[in-house]
Amino acid sequence: MTAGFPRAARVRTRAEYAGVFERARRTSDPLLSLHWLRTETPARLGLAVSRKVDTRAVVRNRIKRALREQFRQLRAQLAQGDYVVVARSAAAQAPAAQLRETFVRTLIRAGALPATAMGGTMPPAAALPPSTDKKKPDNHAG
Numbered sequence: 218m219t220a221g222f223p224r225a226a227r228v229r230t231r232a233e234y235a236g237v238f239e240r241a242r243r244t245s246d247p248l249l250s251l252h253w254l255r256t257e258t259p260a261r262l263g264l265a266v267s268r269k270v271d272t273r274a275v276v277r278n279r280i281k282r283a284l285r286e287q288f289r290q291l292r293a294q295l296a297q298g299d300y301v302v303v304a305r306s307a308a309a310q311a312p313a314a315q316l317r318e319t320f321v322r323t324l325i326r327a328g329a330l331p332a333t334a335m336g337g338t339m340p341p342a343a344a345l346p347p348s349t350d351k352k353k354p355d356n357h358a359g
Contacts, residue, residue: 222289228263228299237263237301244327248308248316249284251323255298262288263301271309280304283313287320296329 228234241254264284266277284302288295308316324330 222285226259226261226289226292228261228301233299234263234265234301237299241299241301242327244323246319246323248305248311248319249323250303250305251320251327252301252303253298253327253329255296257297258299259297260288260292260295261299262292263299264304265301266304266308270304270306276309277304279313280308280316283316284320287317291321291324291330294330295324298329300324300329 228237237252237254241252244251244253262285264281266280268277270280271277284304288300302320311319321330325332
């Protein structure tokens, strides 16, 4: 995969966005809302960052840049389909790292990305065996 973000990786037309909004499953977070419509095509991204999020274009473009970069890195691991991310007002104050983390967390919650895709050495909490450590009663009367 190239380092760019080709046209084939984007949801582009009004009809494509409308189709995703009508039929997609939705997962939300205080920073963004993810609409995911399973299709037979490789993962494509659409971004909706309105002036309600922030009136300044530089802020809206910063949000889009962070989300686009994270999607580009994860695209090969994502389930097939169209992903449309709708930014919320709180995203304007969030740093890029927080936007990327929230996007990944939302993808995992939606089931579009395996939990192990986040990296790290620890397995997800659901994969850990139950703890066998038993607490001893406190015998100090103090």
